[in-house]
Amino acid sequence: GDSVTQKQGQVTLSEDDFLFINCTYSTTTYPTLFWYVQYPGQGPQLLLKVTTANNKGISRGFEATYDKGTTSFHLQKASVQESDSAVYFCALVRTGNYKYVFGAGTRLKVIA
Amino acid sequence: EAAVTQSPRSKVAVTGGKVTLSCHQTNNHDYMYWYRQDTGHGLRLIHYSYVADSTEKGDIPDGYKASRPSQENFSLILELASLSQTAVYFCASSDDISGNTLYFGEGSRLIVV
Numbered sequence: 411g412d413s414v415t416q417k418q419g420q421v422t423l424s425e426d427d428f429l430f431i432n433c434t435y436s437t438t439t440y441p442t443l444f445w446y447v448q449y450p451g452q453g454p455q456l457l458l459k460v461t462t463a464n465n466k467g468i469s470r471g472f473e474a475t476y477d478k479g480t481t482s483f484h485l486q487k488a489s490v491q492e493s494d495s496a497v498y499f500c501a502l503v504r505t506g507n508y509k510y511v512f513g514a515g516t517r518l519k520v521i522a
Numbered sequence: 523e524a525a526v527t528q529s530p531r532s533k534v535a536v537t538g539g540k541v542t543l544s545c546h547q548t549n550n551h552d553y554m555y556w557y558r559q560d561t562g563h564g565l566r567l568i569h570y571s572y573v574a575d576s577t578e579k580g581d582i583p584d585g586y587k588a589s590r591p592s593q594e595n596f597s598l599i600l601e602l603a604s605l606s607q608t609a610v611y612f613c614a615s616s617d618d619i620s621g622n623t624l625y626f627g628e629g630s631r632l633i634v635v
Contacts, residue, residue: 442622453612453626454565499564503622508553508572510624514564
C-alpha cells in the first residue's frame with residue numbers, strides 16, 4: 411500500500427538556522443503531495459501542496475520539491491524563527507482518491 | 523473562511539461508557555473525515571464520508587461508528603469506550619474544488635479512565 415516516511419521525530423534549531431525535514435513516499439501512481447503544519451493546540455493546516463504539474467511548492471518561506479526519481483518531498487526553509495515551532499506532516503493523496511496517507515510527523519523546536 | 527467546529531473540545535469518559543464526538547462544517551464540502559492522533563503515529567483515518575447518510579471505514583475503524591445525517595454534520599461514536607481510545611480526534615472536510623485540501627477542526631481531546 412501507499413506509505414509516507416518521515417525519519418526525523420524531532421528537530422531542534424536556533425533562530426536563523428536552515429531547516430531540512432526529510433520525507434519520502436511510496437505509491438504506484440503520481441500523487442499530490444502536501445505539507446501540513448500543526449501549531450500547539452490547533453488542528454493541522456495546509457502549508458503547501460504540489461502536484462505533478464508544478465513540481466515545487468513555496469509558502470511562507472517554506473519550499474518543497476516533488477522529486478519523482480527519488481520519491482522524496484523534503485521541506486526546507488532558509489532561516490527559521492521561533493514562531494515556526496510546530497509539528498510538520500508530510501502526506502500524499504492519489505489522483506482521483508480522497509484518502510490521505512500521512513507521515514508520522516516531525517516536531518520542530520526553534521530556540522530564540 | 524472555511525470552518526470546521528468540533529464538540530466537545532475535551533472530555534473525560536468512563537471505560538465502557540458511550541462517547542459521541544460531533545463535527546460541523548460550513549465549507550459546503552462533500553467529504554468529511556475523522557482522524558485519530560497519537561504521539562508517534564501521526565494522523566490515522568477512522569471513518570470518512572462523501573455524501574449524507576453514508577459512511578465508509580478508514581484504516582482503523584474497529585471500536586468506532588460514524589454517522590453523517592447531513593452534509594454539514596459528521597459524528598464519531600464510541601459505543602463502549604476503552605482505555606486504548608484515549609487520544610486527540612480531529613474532524614476534517616475537503617472537496618474537489620479546494621484541490622483535496624483538508625480543513626481540520628481544532629480537535630477533541632478524549633481521556634478514557
